[in-house]
Amino acid sequence: MNTLATRNADLPRSTTQTVTAVRRWTDTLLSLRIDRPDGFRFSPGHYVKLGLPAGADDAVWRPYSIVSVEADDELEFLIVLIPGGAFSEALAGIEPGHPVMLSSSIFGFFLEPQLSPGDTLWMLATGTGLGPYVSLLRTPGALDRYRRLILVHSVRLAAELAYRDELEALAVTDTRLRYLPIVTREAGASALSGRIPALIADGTLAQHAQTPLDPATGRVMVCGNPDFTTDMRALLNARDFVPCRRGNAGSMLFEKYW
Ligand SMILES: Cc1cc2nc3c(=O)[nH]c(=O)nc-3n(C[C@H](O)[C@H](O)[C@H](O)COP(=O)(O)OP(=O)(O)OC[C@H]3O[C@@H](n4cnc5c(N)ncnc54)[C@H](O)[C@@H]3O)c2cc1C
Numbered sequence: 115m116n117t118l119a120t121r122n123a124d125l126p127r128s129t130t131q132t133v134t135a136v137r138r139w140t141d142t143l144l145s146l147r148i149d150r151p152d153g154f155r156f157s158p159g160h161y162v163k164l165g166l167p168a169g170a171d172d173a174v175w176r177p178y179s180i181v182s183v184e185a186d187d188e189l190e191f192l193i194v195l196i197p198g199g200a201f202s203e204a205l206a207g208i209e210p211g212h213p214v215m216l217s218s219s220i221f222g223f224f225l226e227p228q229l230s231p232g233d234t235l236w237m238l239a240t241g242t243g244l245g246p247y248v249s250l251l252r253t254p255g256a257l258d259r260y261r262r263l264i265l266v267h268s269v270r271l272a273a274e275l276a277y278r279d280e281l282e283a284l285a286v287t288d289t290r291l292r293y294l295p296i297v298t299r300e301a302g303a304s305a306l307s308g309r310i311p312a313l314i315a316d317g318t319l320a321q322h323a324q325t326p327l328d329p330a331t332g333r334v335m336v337c338g339n340p341d342f343t344t345d346m347r348a349l350l351n352a353r354d355f356v357p358c359r360r361g362n363a364g365s366m367l368f369e370k371y372w
Pocket residue numbers: 115116161176177178179180191192193194195196198199200201202203241242243245369370371372
């Protein structure tokens with residue numbers, strides 16, 4: 115996890131916000147919208163800490179990537195509910211009107227401008243790792259420097275393909291975008307199936323994207339579970355992709371969720 119914090123000036127350490135909408139994709143996956151404090155600034159790829167009451171006078175805090183955009187009056191998050199997880203248990207019955215605490219600091223280095231200029235942006239996600247890419251794709255002009263955008267979202271079940279309608283519609287209006295969903299545990303639910311690293315290793319993903327994965331032209335963002343990010347780092351290293359270091363642009367960026 116990248117932990118650099120930037121405090122939004124003139125705001126207290128945390129504020130209490132109100133839930134404005136809850137969209138339940140499945141019993142264990144939801145999008146949460148909360149109102150946004152005046153003066154709260156961020157960029158696509160940043161994450162914040164959300165807090166919920168837990169116990170008599172305690173709170174549980176967890177990091178969540180922002181799905182919404184600067185121009186939105188509200189903040190949006192894509193959140194999985196983990197059985198037995200402290201935050202998940204506190205979040206399970208969340209409804210509009212409920213309070214949620216929000217850190218005033220924004221965190222992270224999973225920021226697309228850290229990548230050196232390239233021709234094709236590969237946005238690779240497992241599960242809720244999709245969130246930062248939705249924020250990027252919703253931000254007008256954010257990806258203007260690319261000729262091709264390839265978004266790959268891997269989930270277990272088709273119902274977990276959050277934002278699918280929005281992304282399919284975007285791929286129609288922005289012909290640079292190829293949206294490639296992968297469903298791993300429902301045979302026939304998507305054109306692609308299997309783990310993303312394996313689909314890259316055997317050339318299947320490049321074939322479906324109609325684009326080679328090449329460090330000379332490709333820039334890669336990887337967000338999701340630790341097995342995925344670890345395997346992708348090894349695979350991309352072997353193909354001569356270069357990590358972004360503070361102050362030095364590279365050709366690959368990672369965000370690991372646990
Ligand atoms: C930088 C960063 C950004 C994050 N952004 C998001 C986000 O946008 N959406 C989101 O749902 N979570 C995100 N997480 C994970 C999140 O902070 C919590 O860990 C998660 O919501 C579970 O919290 P919990 O208290 O219920 O369970 P915990 O006790 O914190 O976690 C229990 C277990 O759940 C599993 N787990 C944790 N997160 C996930 C996940 N996202 N998908 C599948 N399994 C998971 C792990 O095995 C973990 O050990 C992010 C984590 C980091 C470090």
